[in-house]
Amino acid sequence: MPPLLLKLSEKRPVRLHYLGVSYGLTPSLHKFWKNSGFVPLYLRQTPNDLTGEHTCVMLKALKCDDLETTCDPEWLTAFSKDFHKRFLNLLSYKFRDFPSISALSIMEAADAGNRNKKDIKKVFEKNTLYTQFSTYDLKRLESYANNMLDYHVILDLIPLIANLYFGKKFDGDVKLSGVQSSILLGIGLQRKDIDDLEKELSLPSTQILALFIKIVRKISTYFRSLETAAMQEIPEETAVIKKKKAIKLMDGDVTPNSTLQDDRGEEEDAEASWDPVPKTLEDDLEEAGDNIMKQMREKQRELINSLDLSKYAITGSSQVWEEAESQISAVTSGKKNTSTVVSIKNTESANKRKSTETAADIVAQEAKKMKQAGGKKSHRKSKNKR
Numbered sequence: 001m002p003p004l005l006l007k008l009s010e011k012r013p014v015r016l017h018y019l020g021v022s023y024g025l026t027p028s029l030h031k032f033w034k035n036s037g038f039v040p041l042y043l044r045q046t047p048n049d050l051t052g053e054h055t056c057v058m059l060k061a062l063k064c065d066d067l068e069t070t071c072d073p074e075w076l077t078a079f080s081k082d083f084h085k086r087f088l089n090l091l092s093y094k095f096r097d098f099p100s101i102s103a104l105s106i107m108e109a110a111d112a113g114n115r116n117k118k119d120i121k122k123v124f125e126k127n128t129l130y131t132q133f134s135t136y137d138l139k140r141l142e143s144y145a146n147n148m149l150d151y152h153v154i155l156d157l158i159p160l161i162a163n164l165y166f167g168k169k170f171d172g173d174v175k176l177s178g179v180q181s182s183i184l185l186g187i188g189l190q191r192k193d194i195d196d197l198e199k200e201l202s203l204p205s206t207q208i209l210a211l212f213i214k215i216v217r218k219i220s221t222y223f224r225s226l227e228t229a230a231m232q233e234i235p236e237e238t239a240v241i242k243k244k245k246a247i248k249l250m251d252g253d254v255t256p257n258s259t260l261q262d263d264r265g266e267e268e269d270a271e272a273s274w275d276p277v278p279k280t281l282e283d284d285l286e287e288a289g290d291n292i293m294k295q296m297r298e299k300q301r302e303l304i305n306s307l308d309l310s311k312y313a314i315t316g317s318s319q320v321w322e323e324a325e326s327q328i329s330a331v332t333s334g335k336k337n338t339s340t341v342v343s344i345k346n347t348e349s350a351n352k353r354k355s356t357e358t359a360a361d362i363v364a365q366e367a368k369k370m371k372q373a374g375g376k377k378s379h380r381k382s383k384n385k386r
Helices: 027-035 073-089 100-111 124-130 135-147 151-166 176-188 194-201 205-232 236-251 281-306 318-333 347-355 359-385
Strands: 018-024 039-043 056-060 259-261 266-267
Touching: 018 027, 027 100, 039 073, 039 100, 056 073, 073 100, 100 176, 100 194, 124 205, 135 151, 135 205, 151 176, 151 205, 176 194, 176 205, 194 205
Parallel strands: none
Antiparallel strands: 018 056, 039 056, 259 266
């Protein structure tokens, strides 16, 4: 009979599919097993009564392709994804007291178990953006990124942003450093205050807020790039139809749910009909300015034509004009002792002034003369009495 027990040196080791470990979670132990390639699959929510530590179970898949009984190569990836999703949701409950750095390390270990990182598709696009955030939310994020608001105004948006970021919904355009990721995790997932992070990270609150605004600025820039890319994908024909619909909506000819026909007689949905104007704002302003200047010049011309300029005409006899012309020719020829001032007496100006006097002006002048004469007589009488 063969012996019941054998020496280890005489027995070949049994081929395994995976290795597992269970331990009380501490930063040092988790770092050791993480560096050894183990992936977390379970974390107890309540601490141990004796040690006060949370029990953690981690596995490591071994190479077993040559064995008779093989497993699906993605079995560990499925477990790690499920743990990652549950851990994100529980960070605001039982795991809220975890240091943000430790929580971030646990999530990194869970991500290491995802062997199909190349299969992660870009699922966050413009349509998804508008289902998660309103236009007012995006405007608040942009205003805070431009230092126009306090961080309390956008605090309600941070949990959703943190879930999207740590849930790998964003593409590679959004990259955060280790400290920035810890701050986003602490504020967005664990719902911690700035004072709590100040003690935990040993950083002043001003520096934490400075890093926080950089995070929001990166997210806001990413959202704006999604909107820009979506606008560039709009077909040109659809843009023309949208413009026609927008004009008719302003005129009140159609309703938002109605349909309109283009020049080819094809019906298009009027709900999505909109397109920017063909002219730029600068061209419109320049054209409006030219029209206003043209109207002003026409009004000035009408005003000039309505004036009576005959009263400014200089009349004189032919002899006077001949003398003036001879004086001008003498000045231009360089003769000395010749006056450079040419004067022509307007014979009609005095007559015009007299002819334009009204009866009231004549009466006023006569009354003034009589008053002056009466004043002189009274002055003479006073002298005689003396």
